[in-house]
Amino acid sequence: MDxxxxxxxxxxxxxxxxxxxxxxxxxxxxxxxxxxxxxxxPKQHVSSVLEADDEGLLGHLLSVARDIAKSEGLxxxxxxxxxxxxxxxxxxxxxxxxxxxxxxxxxxxPG
Numbered sequence: 001m002d003x004x005x006x007x008x009x010x011x012x013x014x015x016x017x018x019x020x021x022x023x024x025x026x027x028x029x030x031x032x033x034x035x036x037x038x039x040x041x042p043k044q045h046v047s048s049v050l051e052a053d054d055e056g057l058l059g060h061l062l063s064v065a066r067d068i069a070k071s072e073g074l075x076x077x078x079x080x081x082x083x084x085x086x087x088x089x090x091x092x093x094x095x096x097x098x099x100x101x102x103x104x105x106x107x108x109x110p111g
Contacts, residue, residue: 005095009043018068023060026068035103036072036079040065046096048085065098074102082110 007013008027015027018038029037040061046052062081069079079102084090 003045003093003095005041005093005097006045009041018071019064021064023057024064026064029099033099034101034106036069036074036100038068038072038100040068040098040100042096047094048091048096049083050085052096061096061098065100069100069102072100072102074100078102080106080110 004013008015009025015025015030017025017027019026019040022043024040024042026038026040029039042052042057042061044057046057049058052058065081069075069081072079079100082099082101083096084092084099
């Protein structure tokens, strides 16, 4: 498989890890769109939220994203969690991932 996130999971590509457990990995985005920009991904390859049929995994990913936002000091000022899906949704890597964005005021609508 030629998935960049799968290669990060296996260690073939390095990342600045924030969190890791048996189900997921979180790391800082290499092209940050905000002062805090991290990604939470499942270790198992899941192409998008449309293919994610494990409610426990989805809940776990969101819980980890929440905990990272708290640990990054974003609780007071706020943050955004984003899951892009498909080409028109802005998904650039076909592996489910949650963006954690914060550390500045975020405009709406986003795109």
